[in-house]
Each structure stands twice: as C-alpha cells, then as structure tokens.
Amino acid sequence: MASNYFSFKILSRDKKTKAKTGVINTPHGKINTPAFVPVGTAATIKSLTPEEIKNCGIEVFIVNTYHMIFRPGVETVKKGDGLHGFMNWKFPLMTDSGGFQAFSLGEYGPRNVSDKSENMVKITDQGIEFKSAWDGKKIFFGPHESILAQHKLGADLIMAFDECTFYPIKKSYAKRAMQRTHDWAKTCLQVKKQLNNKQTLYGIIQGSVFEDLRRNSANFFAGKPFEGFAVGSVANSREPRKKVFQVLDWTLPILLPVNKPIHFLGIGEVEDIFIAIEKGIDSFDCVIPTRLARMGWIFTKSAGLKNKFRFDITKSRYHSLKSPPDRSCRCYTCTNFTKSYLNHLFRCRELLGYRLATIHNLYFYANLMSQIRTAIENGEFLKLKQEWLKV
Ligand SMILES: [Zn+2]
Secondary structure (H helix, E strand, O other): OOOOOOEEEEEEEOOOOOOEEEEEEEOOEEEEEOEEEEEOOOOOOOOOOHHHHHHOOOOOEEEOHHHHHHOOOHHHHHHOOHHHHHHOOOOOEEEOOOHHHHHHHOOOOOOOOOHHHHHOOEEOOOOEEEEOOOOOOEEEEOHHHHHHHHHHHOOOEEEOOOOOOOOOOOHHHHHHHHHHHHHHHHHHHHHHHHHOOOOEEEEEEOOOOOHHHHHHHHHHHHOOOOOEEEEOOOHHHOOOHHHHHHHHHHHHHHHHHHOOOEEEEOOOOHHHHHHHHHHOOOEEEEOHHHHHHOOOEEEOHHHOOOOOOEEEOOOHHHOOOOOOOOOOOOOHHHHHOOHHHHHHHHHOOOHHHHHHHHHHHHHHHHHHHHHHHHHHHOOOHHHHHHHHHOO
8 A cells, every 4th residue: 555644664674683673654753663652541641741752752652542432532632633633742643443442441341252251342243342431331343433533533553443352262262353353454444445544554463372363364464455564462461471472473474574564562571672673573562661650660771670670769768869760861850850859759649750750761761762773773683682681
C-alpha cells in the first residue's frame, strides 16, 4: 500500500544480529527506531505536559481506544480536532484497537480463555460484546467499530482489531481466535480503504504459544497490504517468558523480509528491550516506566539486572541522601533535585513526586533507545547489550 503520508526506511543494520535502525515518517513527524512508545492510556501521560514529554526525548506515545470510547467519547475527541488537537500533542501518535482492554477490563475482569469462558465477554465472529468497566453498559465492538473509532481519534499509527487471548489456552481456541483475527483484519483493511485517510494500519499477528499458528498468522499478515505489523497477545497475557521470545523466533523470519515496521505489544523491561531489538523489533509499548514512576521506582543503569534497573525511592535509606536520583542522568529531575527530596515527596504523596519520577523514567528510556540506535549504527549493539546485561 504505497502512500505519501507514511514511509519506513531502514538506515543501518547490525551485522551480527537482526537489530536495525530506521525512521518511520508520519504526517506528524518522524519516529526514530528502535523506539520506545510510552502509554498515555486516557489521552495523557499521567502528570506531564506535552512539552515535558517531548523534552524527555519521547517521539511517539500510544493512547488506548477503549478508554476514549467511554471517556470522553470518540465524538468529543473528534470535535477537539482528534487526539492531536485535544491533547495539544503535535507529534506522532499511536492508538490500539480497543480489543485488549475490552477483553481484560470487561465487567468480569481478566479471564482465562477456555471454550467455556465465552459467556463472560461474549465473542462472536462479528466482534465482541462486553460491559463497560465504568457503568456496566453493554457495548458491541468489532473490526468496523474499531477502525471507525480510531479514524475519529486520528492517530498516525493504528491497529487492526484482533482477538486477544490469554494464557493458558487450548490450542483449538487459539486457532479459532487467530482465524477470527484474520477475518477481522480483512474487514479492517476494507474499512480503512473506504475512509481513505492518512492513517497507517498495523496488522496484529496472533496464534498464542503455538508455533504453527504463529507462523500461519505471520504468513497471513505478510501477504496483506498492511503498512506495519504488531506481535500481539504475548507480553501482556501471562505467557511464560521463554515463550514470549519464542514467538518472535517463529514470526520474525517471515515478517522481516517484508521490510515493514514491526511493533511488539506490551514489552518494556530493559532486558526484554535488548532481546526484542536483537531479534528485529522496531518499536514496543509498555506502562512500566510511567506506572512504576508513580509508585516511586526510579530507573537507573547502576541498579543492575537483579533489580531490573530500578530502585524504590520511598525506602527510608534515601531519607537524607543528597545525591541526584541517578548520577549519570541529565534529565530535569536529576539535574535539579536530590534523592532525599524525592523520598520526601513520595512519603507525603505530593503530586510533584509523581511528576519528577515520571520525567526521569521517560528520559531514562528515551536515552537508552538513543544509545541503542547509536550502538547499532556503529556496529556495537552486542557490546552495549553486554555492558548493560552483563551476559
Ligand atoms: Zn534523571
């Protein structure tokens, strides 16, 4: 699907791995890849202004369609000139299909998918029926509804509607969900074509933890005119860690030769980022840096792998420490405040604490991505990975 509003150009490739750098061009500017995509669930990265988000080095973030449907409603956002105008964010944006939240936030909460569980959130070949997590109102949402809602929201990069499955799962159900996802994907392409807008549609590969299903799904999407791919239903859905990355080993050899951007849904731990990039992933989204910031977790390289590169600023040992939260960081928080002050803000539940921790964590992630891109360009990706992960 050639277009003049979207392009993906690969700029450099690592010789020893599948890691690569590139640039995604959108109507609202460029995204350098590999890119970390923070989550702005309810049309905000909690507590930050657009200027602050941009100053952290963030080039794109993802808003959840499901949340927008209920509050404030997609029509309200449309009247506010789409998400870009509504939020006053002038740079690239991504929305998800709404499917994942419909499954996980429907009245009955996260479910274990089995053949019997369909009555909890009702799934038909047309779409899904679920109850609002806020007022219990019954909602029907299918591929048509998802693309129309995302059209009104107006993000640059949008996702095809998929059936998101949870783990553990029977293979027979995973197969059925995958087939539905493929049928829905075709509808999404048709609806998108009719709308003829400047949005870029990513198809979502499903198939749970089953190799033949994942390969089948990757082959299906590789042959369709989607402009990008996303690997779905892995990281968010409690699959064993080993299987999460096996899914990439099964699908990426099929997807990579197509030379379209590949997004990994729900990945965000530092170690996982290195592994995903090494295997050929271009972007990933995750709530980790922002959600954990609000709980007092400060990311830092020196906290090492064991602590997953973060420490808890609310601990009493930081009560009087005058050093910056992260000595090697040049963000607004670290160049202006001490561990002692952040500890105080969190202990008093002061709003500034959440803001300062979020600013630091986003800067940390954006800076890590920048380091990774430079390392790939210089042929030093594995060296950087070794330096961080000590493996
Ligand atoms: Zn910092």
